[in-house]
Amino acid sequence: MTLKNLAQRLGVSTATVSNAFNRPDQLSRALREHILEEARRLGYRGPDARARSLRTGQSRIVAVVLAETLTYSLNDAVSSELLTGITEVLDAHGHTLLLLSGRQPESPRHADALCHPGSASMADGFVVYGLMPGDRLINELPAQRPLVGVDFHIDARPTVHIDNEPACHAIACHALKKRPRRVGILSLRLIDESYNGPVSAEHRCLDAHRTITRSRLDGFHRALDEHDIDPTSVPVWNIDENTHAVCATVIEEILDLPAEQRPDLLLCMSDRIALTVLTLAEQRGIRVPEDLRLTGFDGIEEGQYRAPRLTTVRQDSIEKGRVAARMVLGLEPAENRLLGTRLLIGESCP
Amino acid sequence: MTLKNLAQRLGVSTATVSNAFNRPDQLSRALREHILEEARRLGYRGPDARARSLRTGQSRIVAVVLAETLTYSLNDAVSSELLTGITEVLDAHGHTLLLLSGRQPESPRHADALCHPGSASMADGFVVYGLMPGDRLINELPAQRPLVGVDFHIDARPTVHIDNEPACHAIACHALKKRPRRVGILSLRLIDESYNGPVSAEHRCLDAHRTITRSRLDGFHRALDEHDIDPTSVPVWNIDENTHAVCATVIEEILDLPAEQRPDLLLCMSDRIALTVLTLAEQRGIRVPEDLRLTGFDGIEEGQYRAPRLTTVRQDSIEKGRVAARMVLGLEPAENRLLGTRLLIGESCP
DNA sequence: CTGAAAGCGCTTACAG
DNA sequence: CTGAAAGCGCTTACAG
Structure with a gap:
């Protein structure tokens, strides 16, 4: 059943049927109702999206x-x-x-x-x-x-x-107010290969201008600097995928270090990482925040209803999606936008 | 830049250009390479999906x-x-x-x-x-x-x-091996209106043939029956949306009951519900499973890496998706399929 | 308010 | 291996 078919059966032109569906103002109310009713009766579901999109150049x-x-x-x-x-x-x-x-x-x-x-x-x-x-x-x-x-x-x-860099600077400054014995950074994909574990000098980092992880690392490093901790002395672990399973392999390695080598402050680049630390620390009887303080990033729901709640940076990803979609639809100017974040203090790093 | 344009510039027919993109066997290798190369050079990205889908009747x-x-x-x-x-x-x-x-x-x-x-x-x-x-x-x-x-x-x-009914029957039988003092059921959307709270006789239930929640309830009820517990004596709470926020309002109501009215076994229709119970019980110092035993449904990852792990029914939703997609693509016969489930015993109801 | 006609960009028998 | 031609189902100026 096509629009043309339907038009023939009803004895009107295809333009009229098309208008019945698309431009109510182009035909009489009575005729429009008649057409729509007959369409329903004959099993015509409305103009085909494929043809329409070719014709109009818009697929919606x-x-x-x-x-x-x-x-x-x-x-x-x-x-x-x-x-x-x-x-x-x-x-x-x-x-x-x-x-x-x-x-x-x-x-x-x-x-x-x-x-x-x-x-x-x-x-x-x-x-x-x-x-x-x-x-x-x-x-x-x-x-x-x-x-x-x-x-x-x-x-x-x-x-x-x-604002990844300032946000990470801010959360690290908060965490460093109480001086840690030993800091560690758990980073999301920072290097240009699939790898999980400690980052060393040989690893080729991803281009700084293109990745959020480099900006976040820069924010952490600036804060460390300001607190007289040499950033190069702070170990960074690379986590290639932000899932529980992948995070766990790296984190177990860290938590299973002898207590005197284990960091007592972990700056994590995502809540997923921080939550996995939390779970694995619990299982090992390592207390958060007493034995280990912990910060996340993202502010996802799961991190805020568990005890202890994560200290983290809340980013509004929903709003990020809205803005991007509105730009694509031409509802707002297509120009670079920087959205703000908010520091959330939980019990994981009070 | 269209296929027709490109054909004109190259001095070949549109059919040949189309074949270069779609049917490598229909033209010489050399000509094909030439066409593809020129296409790239002139910024033609390949046949337009809109026109193609109209012509072929397939959008992929x-x-x-x-x-x-x-x-x-x-x-x-x-x-x-x-x-x-x-x-x-x-x-x-x-x-x-x-x-x-x-x-x-x-x-x-x-x-x-x-x-x-x-x-x-x-x-x-x-x-x-x-x-x-x-x-x-x-x-x-x-x-x-x-x-x-x-x-x-x-x-x-x-x-x-x-197999919702048998799966729920099985998990309830497991839970009822140890006789509870008081059972409660936390149900996903069971009734035909937006409502959160205890279900009473006045509520109109959704059509049994169409909803999984009715099948799950039937499974629970059959198990209760077999264990000499009158199903009508077991309260059912309706939860309209399977999110932490909505679950929490209903669950708080239950956990805040005086200890002697509070169930010591909760059969939940989802892991999300059970996990929310777990979190809220923890906050109130109610011990799971000592004071409150708990079963879920779904077997989602979050329920299996937390302590205590949930006792639940694992359903393989990924496989469900695969099967459905394969049917739609005609890769397997389009007929009703019933996938199996697996009982997972965690510490929330040993 | 209605109809005849062009054409969106492609693919596909078909003839050469 | 290549080209001329039809047509997928629709929308839209345009003329009446």
Whole structure:
């Protein structure tokens, strides 16, 4: 059943049927009702989105391109919040969300795929979240359509960011008010290879301008400096994926150090990391904050209803998503935006 | 830049350019390479997905229609696992995921929207997850395209289910081996209105054939019966949304009952509920399992790395998603499927 | 308020 | 291996 079919059966032109669905003001109320009723009766569900999008050049679809795997992004609280904010705006404006992933789990796709934008070119606009592994995917997206980066910079495109460096400086300053015997930093992906464990001089760090982890590390280091602790003396552990399972392997290594080598303050770059420390410390009878103080980053819900609550930086990822979506839809100027954060003092580092 | 443009510039027909992108075997290797190279040089990113989908009738997009709000679904561990399983299969077969929600947060959309399938008609197939509020949305979807229900039944369509009744019977039997003084049931949405609190005779329950909560309740009741406990004597609390915040209001009410009225065994229909009980009980100095035994449902990760681990039913939602996606793509027969579950004994109810 | 006609950008038999 | 042509289902000026 097509619009043309329907028009023939009803003895009107296709333009009239189209108007019945799209421009109520272009035909009489009675005729419109008649057409809609007959459409329903004959099983015509309305104009086909494929044809419509070709004709109008608009699909009412916005794609979110996620740097991480979809599996990760769907299960991570921060990514989920971002998506929540994006969909909130899209919903309100009659758009829907297409999910694309930059980091395919294992896709030995045929070489042909290289020259195909796939369903990406369906979307009216794009939100790109996180540092993509390579620029290939981004270069395949239609260059003329709006594209907004979140949490990392793309040349010649607007970005939505938070103030990572000052936020980390602030939380570290709070933590360092009470002088620790030994500090450690648990970092999210800081280096350019898949690796979990202590970072040493040989490791090649990711480009500072493009990653949030470098900014966060800079904030920590500035605070350490100001408190007369040599940043180079503070060990940094790299965690390649922000999941309980991956965090746990690195953290166990740290918590199982002899008590005199174990840090009594851990600055973590995510709440997920800090929460995993909390759980594993509990299991080992290490008391937080008495034996080990702990800061997180993100301010996710899970960190705020457990006891002890995390001391952390609250970032409003939902708002980040809203802003990005509004830029893509042209509802606000497409320019770089820096969103603020808030220090949250919990019991994990009072 | 269009395919036609490109063909003109290169002095070949549009068919040849199209074949260069889609059917490598239809032209010489040298010509193909030449075309692809020139395409790149001239900024042509490959055939437009909109036109292609109109022509071929395939968009390589599969839509997931979620009964709950996207906000909820993206933040819930079980929904996220389902989506993970779906995207895994879609990715492997070159499809992408479109997210639709049945339960719009607040959308006073103009009446016109009623007669529009919107971008839904873009998709090649549909996975519908959970009981939709009303059949309207489903009836708007193109009837000829594959559609698979998950966790609830749609007339004349295949469904992927788990064995809710037997699973709940089994976990309740386990819990009732040690006779409780007083049992309570914490149920997910069981009644046909937004309500949080004790369920009484006046409440209208949702249709038994369509909801998983009724099946789960039946399983609990059968076990109670077999253990000589009158099911009608066991209070049931309704929780309208499976989030920490909503669960907490109901649970606080229960935990704050005088000790002699408070249940010492709570059968919960989700791990989220059970975990919230755990957190709130901890805060009140109620010991689990000594003062209060607790069972969950789902087997989400968060329940298995905390101490005490939850006693729960593990359902493999990722597999549920895989199966549903494979059915939609026609990779396996579109027929009703019942997936098994596994009883997980943790310390919350040994 | 209604209809005839062009064309969105592509793919696919089909003829050469 | 290549090209000319039809047509996927719709929307939109435009003329009446």
